[in-house]
Amino acid sequence: MSYRPVTFQARHSVEQVEEGSELAPKFDDRGLITVVTTDADSGELLMQGYMNAEALSRTIRSGEAHYYSRSRQALWHKGATSGLTQTVRQLLIDDDQDCVWLRVTVSGGASCHVGYRSCFYREVPLGPPAGAVTLRFTDTEKVFDPQDVYGDAPNPTIL
Amino acid sequence: MSYRPVTFQARHSVEQVEEGSELAPKFDDRGLITVVTTDADSGELLMQGYMNAEALSRTIRSGEAHYYSRSRQALWHKGATSGLTQTVRQLLIDDDQDCVWLRVTVSGGASCHVGYRSCFYREVPLGPPAGAVTLRFTDTEKVFDPQDVYGDAPNPTIL
Numbered sequence: 436m437s438y439r440p441v442t443f444q445a446r447h448s449v450e451q452v453e454e455g456s457e458l459a460p461k462f463d464d465r466g467l468i469t470v471v472t473t474d475a476d477s478g479e480l481l482m483q484g485y486m487n488a489e490a491l492s493r494t495i496r497s498g499e500a501h502y503y504s505r506s507r508q509a510l511w512h513k514g515a516t517s518g519l520t521q522t523v524r525q526l527l528i529d530d531d532q533d534c535v536w537l538r539v540t541v542s543g544g545a546s547c548h549v550g551y552r553s554c555f556y557r558e559v560p561l562g563p564p565a566g567a568v569t570l571r572f573t574d575t576e577k578v579f580d581p582q583d584v585y586g587d588a589p590n591p592t593i594l
Numbered sequence: 595m596s597y598r599p600v601t602f603q604a605r606h607s608v609e610q611v612e613e614g615s616e617l618a619p620k621f622d623d624r625g626l627i628t629v630v631t632t633d634a635d636s637g638e639l640l641m642q643g644y645m646n647a648e649a650l651s652r653t654i655r656s657g658e659a660h661y662y663s664r665s666r667q668a669l670w671h672k673g674a675t676s677g678l679t680q681t682v683r684q685l686l687i688d689d690d691q692d693c694v695w696l697r698v699t700v701s702g703g704a705s706c707h708v709g710y711r712s713c714f715y716r717e718v719p720l721g722p723p724a725g726a727v728t729l730r731f732t733d734t735e736k737v738f739d740p741q742d743v744y745g746d747a748p749n750p751t752i753l
Contacts, residue, residue, distance in 0.1 A: 442723075443727075449753065456730075458726075461752075469642055471639055478638070480630055483630055495721075498721065527732065528716055528729070529714050549689045551689075554693075557615070558684055558685060558686045559654055559687060561682060561685060567616070568654070570617055573686065591690070592611060593690070594606070594607070594611065
């Protein structure tokens with residue numbers, strides 16, 4: 436699919452950015468904007484990622500989530516490998532326009548490369564810990580086997 | 595309140611980070627980790643911010659959200675100025691442990707310095723735009739008047 440960029444406005448005042456109706460996203464010094472992706476039905480946080488200008492343009496135009504993969508340093512059409520595409524139901528931007536919120540429906544039901552429905556499957560107990568913190572799994576059932584889906588592709592987690 | 599840090603583990607393998615029960619957060623080259631904050635009841639995305647190690651420690655120990663303000667370059671106990679504190683109901687961490695999810699209850703009902711309940715009060719229409727994008731307001735009712743709450747404090751939005 437040929438790429439036609441969406442026009443983003445230059446940022447010239449706090450009032451324009453916070454109270455106006457112009458889309459004037461702030462990309463950071465890497466050219467990226469933060470993205471938060473939740474399940475449009477359950478409200479569950481599925482993942483947090485990044486977009487460059489092209490990924491944001493493609494997402495707006497197509498209604499399918501595109502990100503920028505920092506580990507692969509490439510545009511990333513979510514689901515292109517796994518089949519687990521994200522259909523965007525609503526795309527919002529925050530007050531200072533440096534964060535995008537995607538409310539999505541996931542085909543296949545999973546958004547996490549480890550195989551869980553959400554990337555957030557462990558909680559940190561609150562309160563002063565007695566020694567080291569032990570994470571508690573809030574989800575223990577994988578939706579898919581990463582080996583089946585990704586094969587020998589490099590794991591995106593960076594230590 | 596004196597500061598007693600929570601112990602974070604060193605990151606030594608993908609399996610430990612993704613599948614283990616050790617808390618081994620990845621702080622970036624600025625010493626920060628991304629935070630996503632949602633309303634514990636409605637699931638609404640309230641804000642996206644950052645924590646340094648001290649903010650994460652204080653949040654875990656106290657159960658009240660602490661962030662690191664990039665514009666003020668300082669630890670930020672959310673609500674210290676506005677009274678709009680966030681009580682953390684659940685704190686989760688993602689697969690590669692570079693993002694924290696806070697599920698909170700907000701005293702006062704607002705989390706956005708512009709005065710809205712959420713920082714995400716504008717949506718971007720989906721589909722190929724005919725010319726410039728026009729944002730649509732999804733919330734038009736401010737919970738508070740920023741001038742009353744913050745007075746002449748500098749606006750945190752960076753152009």
